[in-house]
Amino acid sequence: SLTIGIVGLPNVGKSTLFNALTKNDVLAANYPFATIEPNIGVVGVPDPRLARLGELFGSQRILPATVDFVDIAGIVRGASEGEGLGNKFLHHIREADAICQVIRAFKDENVVHVDGKVSPKSDIETIDTELILADLGTVEKVLPRLQKEARIKKDRQPVVAAVEAAKAILEDGRTLFSAGIAQGSEQAEPLRELHLLTIKPFLYVFNVDEDELTDEAFKAEQRALVAPAEAIFLNAKLEADLAELDEDEALELLETVGQQEPGLATLARVGFDTLGLQTYLTAGPKEARAWTIPKGATAPEAAGVIHTDFQKGFIKAEVISYDDLLEAGSVTEARARGKARMEGKDYVMRDGDVVEFRFNV
Numbered sequence: 518s519l520t521i522g523i524v525g526l527p528n529v530g531k532s533t534l535f536n537a538l539t540k541n542d543v544l545a546a547n548y549p550f551a552t553i554e555p556n557i558g559v560v561g562v563p564d565p566r567l568a569r570l571g572e573l574f575g576s577q578r579i580l581p582a583t584v585d586f587v588d589i590a591g592i593v594r595g596a597s598e599g600e601g602l603g604n605k606f607l608h609h610i611r612e613a614d615a616i617c618q619v620i621r622a623f624k625d626e627n628v629v630h631v632d633g634k635v636s637p638k639s640d641i642e643t644i645d646t647e648l649i650l651a652d653l654g655t656v657e658k659v660l661p662r663l664q665k666e667a668r669i670k671k672d673r674q675p676v677v678a679a680v681e682a683a684k685a686i687l688e689d690g691r692t693l694f695s696a697g698i699a700q701g702s703e704q705a706e707p708l709r710e711l712h713l714l715t716i717k718p719f720l721y722v723f724n725v726d727e728d729e730l731t732d733e734a735f736k737a738e739q740r741a742l743v744a745p746a747e748a749i750f751l752n753a754k755l756e757a758d759l760a761e762l763d764e765d766e767a768l769e770l771l772e773t774v775g776q777q778e779p780g781l782a783t784l785a786r787v788g789f790d791t792l793g794l795q796t797y798l799t800a801g802p803k804e805a806r807a808w809t810i811p812k813g814a815t816a817p818e819a820a821g822v823i824h825t826d827f828q829k830g831f832i833k834a835e836v837i838s839y840d841d842l843l844e845a846g847s848v849t850e851a852r853a854r855g856k857a858r859m860e861g862k863d864y865v866m867r868d869g870d871v872v873e874f875r876f877n878v
């Protein structure tokens with residue numbers, strides 16, 4: 518499954534956040550047979566629709582979609598040249614599908630900042646610079662060989678052009694992601710073989726003081742620093758406390774700081790979206806469940822997530838949109854109202870589709 522790598526300078530609250538991520542333990546609760554790896558935090562993507570479906574169908578359990586976060590050790594200035602954890606760090610980050618930067622905004626004289634002062638802007642620049650330098654190193658290493666190849670093989674010319682364009686962006690001090698070269702896009706295709714870091718989607722977690730959680734002006738300022746990437750504001754210590762509480766106690770504590778849901782829930786939702794994922798829903802007496810698919814997946818591809826045989830033997834998908842199903846109150850009634858659609862193999866799945874697949878075995 519896809520993973521989000523957590524990076525950041527030392528002492529910004531990564532471990533605190535990651536501990537909260539692992540403590541929430543959606544895996545242990547919902548997937549008892551899954552292996553839980555120590556450096557991976559699995560967080561449920563909150564979806565209130567599942568509980569409603571569960572009521573409607575009398576489901577025994579609710580299985581949300583999940584997002585995997587990987588703890589990648591702290592980055593320091595010079596990491597791109599092998600400083601500190603250097604190469605190991607770059608290796609881990611290369612394996613992640615998206616990059617989540619944790620940025621310190623909280624003020625606490627007892628917690629030393631590596632650069633002596635709290636400045637989200639300069640921290641972001643430090644991390645971006647290391648990733649940009651690592652990519653520049655990759656690009657400069659392969660470019661001469663690619664140029665030579667392209668002189669003989671004309672079909673390699675688009676690769677050279679794309680790599681040269683990427684080099685110009687990096688030399689300009691920008692990440693490829695912020696320059697709008699999205700992983701998976703046609704523009705990014707020729708760059709794929711280089712496994713560049715800054716082409717991955719980024720998201721930013723600002724570890725803020727509790728009073729900053731509701732400071733809209735402050736948040737707007739930080740958002741502007743990272744746009745078009747998403748920014749999430751949370752207090753890592755508070756998240757660690759929340760992870761220890763049951764739901765009612767957690768909601769009570771959240772209320773005292775003017776929040777409706779834990780920052781981790783927001784992080785899971787935004788992270789899921791940043792990875793380019795969406796869900797469809799199934800429901801029955803056994804379980805109400807959200808299944809993870811890439812945005813734009815077709816009905817047979819969606820069926821394949823449940824079982825490869827479902828994809829191979831795919832005949833049709835009976836689809837009712839969540840809203841229609843809830844309004845009708847049952848599948849039978851939704852069918853009677855003409856709200857159940859039979860979709861074929863070219864159907865592109867939509868958010869909120871409640872699905873039952875028909876297939877040959």
Ligand code: GDP
Binds near residue numbers: 623
């Ligand atoms: P890491 O080096 O990025 O993994 O940072 P840690 O999670 O180890 O945190 C470094 C120090 O900052 C620890 O003493 C934490 O208790 C403290 N810390 C983490 N998050 C917060 C926060 O939100 N507010 C305050 N005041 N301290 C925090």
